[in-house]
Amino acid sequence: MTDVNAEFSVADGVARIEIRREAKLNAIDMETKLAMTDRLRDYRDRDDVRVVLFESAGDAFCAGGDLQEVKERDYALEPFTETWDDLFTEMRTMPQPTVAKIDGHTYGGGFDFLLHTDIPVAADDAQIGQPESALGIVNHFSPPELVHRVGLPTTMDLLMTAEPISGERADEIGLVSRSVPADELDAAVESILDALAAKSPRVLKKLKRSIYASAEMSPTAAKSQVEAVSLEAARTDPDYREGVDAQLERRDPEWSS
Structure with a gap:
């Protein structure tokens, strides 16, 4: 694959997948989704991978999918939902626990990404939202997971108004496992990784x-x-x-x- 906007590394039991597309707020293009999915399939049977971390370069976790790709494909939605679904299925079914470091903007597909991570950890000032209704899209990844996690009224609010919430608020409603001050996020995530890597x-x-x-x-x-x-x-x-x-x-x- 070419033009993959992510870096992959494994050390001390931790596989790190870092999205690197700062100019587009780490929006994930299809090539990168495919590469991430393939890498997870490789990790699932490796004894040297005990936990997988998703993180991003710059000041945003993930602004979702690449809207320019949507236009270039004449607005066909299926290729994008299928590649997201493959990635999310791999995340949910792989044997190792997954952790996401949520900072900055986390919108659209990034929001769904958070929902399919085992342990998402957010900076308290992160901005997390689901803007699909404002783009004329009926989101189908978030609703079942959201209703189960935060309840019907909050799901309606998040998906229909498309207004973002802070990482602190996401913690309060159970959308993330915990939130911490932004300057403590790295240390909190590393502590979680150490704890997971030390378990059977x-x-x-x-x-x-x-x-x-x-x-x-x-x-x-x-x-x-x-x-x-x-x-x-x-x-x-x-x-x-x-x-x-x-x-x-x-x-x-x-x-x-």
Whole structure:
């Protein structure tokens, strides 16, 4: 692929994907979406990748898709929704946890990107919004996830008015996992990455899968489903014994793959 506006690196268990298109507020073009999707498919089976971080250069996380591409493709929407869907599906189904560092403008596809990240962390002054209604677009990625996460009235407000909210407000309504002062964002994200990279990859994989599966169930069914996964893991995996022994022996656990 050519003209991919992202950089990829792996070190110390963390795969970092940095969007680099500052001149367009890190709007993601189709080539970059395809490259990111392919890279995630590669990461899912790598033992040296324990967590994936999405971040961006400059003062914006992601202004969504590239509107110039929309016009060049005679306003056909399907190619853009299909490439977003492929990326979001890969993010949601990959075994490793994903983290997003949300700063500056986070609009449109960037908003949907946030929704499909396991742990989005925002600067308190970030501007987060869904402007599709102002562009004549009926957004289809956000509504189901938003209703589940923030409730019907807030979903209506965000999607119909298209007015952005701050990172602090996004934290208050449960749209992000936490918000911090902008000058503390890097440190907060690095702390989360360290915590995730130190955990058993097998435990986090089963936990992530169970959480997303149980989100579609009734509370009773969800409890039974997650309990079954937990008991089976304790019987068959070495992590439970190693974790307890390490705690009792006051040492760091040595997780197997």
